[in-house]
Amino acid sequence: MSALLVDNIGELVTNGVGEGPLGIRRSAAVLIEEGRVAWVGPAAYAPAADRRIDAGGAAVLPGFVDSHAHLVFAGDRAAEFAARMAGEPYTGGGIRTTVGATRAATDEELRSTVRRLRGEALRQGTTTIEIKSGYGLNVADEARSLRIAAEFTEDTTFLGAHVVPAEYADRPDDYVGLVCGPMLAAAAPHAKWIDVFCERGAFDVDHARAILACGQAVGLGVRLHANQLGPGPGVRLGVELGAASVDHCTHLSDADVDALASTRIDCMCHEGQHTSTVATLLPGAEFSTRSPYPDARRLLDAGVTVALATDCNPGSSYTSSMPFCIALAVREMRMTPAEAVWAATAGGARALRRDDVGVLTPGARADLLVLDAPSYLHLAYRPGVPLIHQVIRNGVPQ
């Protein structure tokens, strides 16, 4: 059996047993066997291995878990971004532009975009990524979007209810029927999750509830886009349905925060407790739409489990960089660097209900990042700098 030892780690973030909320160990080593973490401990006691990577005293942390990304699309919306920066508001209406381009693209064009963005994210340390459909919005194009997404990740999400496409603009009830009927039937074999954009101008709470319930009935897990552009019932709907995650959470009432906090459960995980519905914050969207950021402190202080993700998409957040999101969360949302790094690793894993990623403890998938820095603090302290020195995914150096 071939073993790989990552040795001479100055600061190891485990998100397990160790110092502080990140479970930090110093002068550590990690032994990898068959794609899994086999042993974690002091470098001085490291077992023998066939191969060795010398971290040179640098920081090592779990690979990032990006639990919210829209990678299956064609075209870009750089002109819309420029107009927005010149003062036009973001309404979500530009999604239809991408729908037109996506429907016109070949399978190979869509696949090569996903491959390019997946590679871009991996080089920046993302070792687990969720990928949504949502730019096909008809039976054939939603099904093929998910088929292509499934070539790149096991966390695929059916987002046929992204917006009502132009051809159904005056009969949204009919579109909801299509999503719940033939579109879901074609999408479900390729999807693990179902998602709805529950927002004024997209889907109201009754439509969202109906669509998510149909997905649950065929075994898909629930997540949703909620309370991004204004206050609304989306977050409470997510809690009502037992969603793994409600995403955006930019405009929250006290009742929304209380509802999230009420999902707190005891768990065998390192934290001992977390909320079964995670609040996933997507600061790249606020950055790219020049909007107020969500109040992360209010959620954290209420005991809500928070994840950070990129929302990578061509309209409102065209970044694949988790380090960028960490820097934004610290600078703009007043999360501590430790909270932000936890949210981008273990938090993302919670949002995807996975316990095999986001941690570096024995048995976990061997997804590790070696930084070009002595501490995880540098991820926020040195924004925009390529600090990901080496990525190991599934035990394989990339």
Ligand SMILES: [Zn+2]
């Ligand atoms: Zn999104």
